[in-house]
Amino acid sequence: xxxxxxxxxxxxxxxxxxxxxxxxxxxxxxxxxxxxxxxxxxxxxxxxxxxxxxxxxxxxxxxxxxxxxxxxxxxxxxxxxxxxxxxxxxxxxxxxxxxxxxxxxxxxxxxxxx
Amino acid sequence: xxxxxxxxxxxxxxxxxxxxxxxxxxxxxxxxxxxxxxxxxxxxxxxxxxxxxxxxxxxxxxxxxxxxxxxxxxxxxxxxxxxxxxxxxxxxxxxxxxxxxxxxxxxxxxxx
Numbered sequence: 771x772x773x774x775x776x777x778x779x780x781x782x783x784x785x786x787x788x789x790x791x792x793x794x795x796x797x798x799x800x801x802x803x804x805x806x807x808x809x810x811x812x813x814x815x816x817x818x819x820x821x822x823x824x825x826x827x828x829x830x831x832x833x834x835x836x837x838x839x840x841x842x843x844x845x846x847x848x849x850x851x852x853x854x855x856x857x858x859x860x861x862x863x864x865x866x867x868x869x870x871x872x873x874x875x876x877x878x879x880x881x882x883x884x
Numbered sequence: 885x886x887x888x889x890x891x892x893x894x895x896x897x898x899x900x901x902x903x904x905x906x907x908x909x910x911x912x913x914x915x916x917x918x919x920x921x922x923x924x925x926x927x928x929x930x931x932x933x934x935x936x937x938x939x940x941x942x943x944x945x946x947x948x949x950x951x952x953x954x955x956x957x958x959x960x961x962x963x964x965x966x967x968x969x970x971x972x973x974x975x976x977x978x979x980x981x982x983x984x985x986x987x988x989x990x991x992x993x994x995x996x
Contacts (some may be wrong), residue, residue, distance in 0.1 A: 774927070803983065810892050812973055812986040813928070828983060860927055871916045871977060873984060875927030 773797070776861050776876040783883050789848040791879050793861030800866035802844035803873065804828075804836060807858040819844055820866060851883045892971065894991040903961040905990050907974030910955065914976035917950060918984065919959045922971045931959070931972075961992075969994045 777792035795802065801820050805813040805828075815828030817836040825836050833855060837845045844863075848855055858880050862873040897903045909917065915936050920928035934941040934948045934957075941948050947960040957974050971991050975984040 805986075810988050812988040813975075813984075815983050815985070818983050826983075829985075862927075871918050871933040871984075872930040875929070877925070877927050 774861055774863050774874050774876040776859075776879045778879050779877065781879060781881045783848075783851050783881065785852060785883055787848075787851050787883075789851050789881065789883075791846040791848075791859055791861075791881070793844045793846070793876055794842050795844075795861075795863040795874070796842065797863060797865065797874065798841065799863040799874075800841070801864040801873075802838065803862040803864070804834075804844065804846045805860045805862065806830070807860055807878070813860060816846065848881075851881075853883050855881065856883045857881060892989055892991050894993060896993045896995060897964050898995050899966060900963055903959075903964045903968070903992060905959045905961075905972050905992065907957040907959075907987050907990075908955055909957060909974070909976050909987070911976055911978070911985070912952075912955070913978055914985075915979060916977050917948070917957050918975045918977070919946075919948060919957075920973045920975060920986075921968075922973065922989075924970075928973060964992075964994050966994050966996060968992060 774795045803818040804816045807813050819825045819838040835847045858878050860878050861876040864873045918933040919931040922928040932943045945962045949958045971989045973989045974987045977984050
């Protein structure tokens, strides 16, 4: 059974803190994604990676960075958390080799910045 | 700009009725259109996709219709069940597996 695991379900951080959101997939997928989800706005792409050490900006990369040192792990970093980064964060992975459109999502991390 | 707390469109249907969830898209160059279902407390889950050169595709109890003329996509769920209650997102992608662009979502509520 395919699995994408996000390290935390809920996080509360203070403004200005550096925040790490971790995501691990066990499917040997090439492509990994970070989205944030806000009511009525759907899922918006922050960053994606199609290989180790490769990254591409999505639609809303400002205030975020990412790291992909190993194929199975994709980390989202908030360098200095702000209250407007309070949101639900979703990680996803996709098999870039076999094609198809199905992406597999983690359960999400609800981040509150106070 | 971002608006926290935007109201999510809601569709309320009676158990056993058919549901139709609609989505408008903007990118004529999209190759695939996909529907995802997100249950409370979970990440989105793939339901069905359709390639841009098709206008209809059927799955188990679900049918997706694509009208490229008016850039409209719909998901039809037959004999809606309580387990279908969720938020449904349409998404589009230029290349299969490339980054997905999601719509805002529609909440489906099934009344017993």
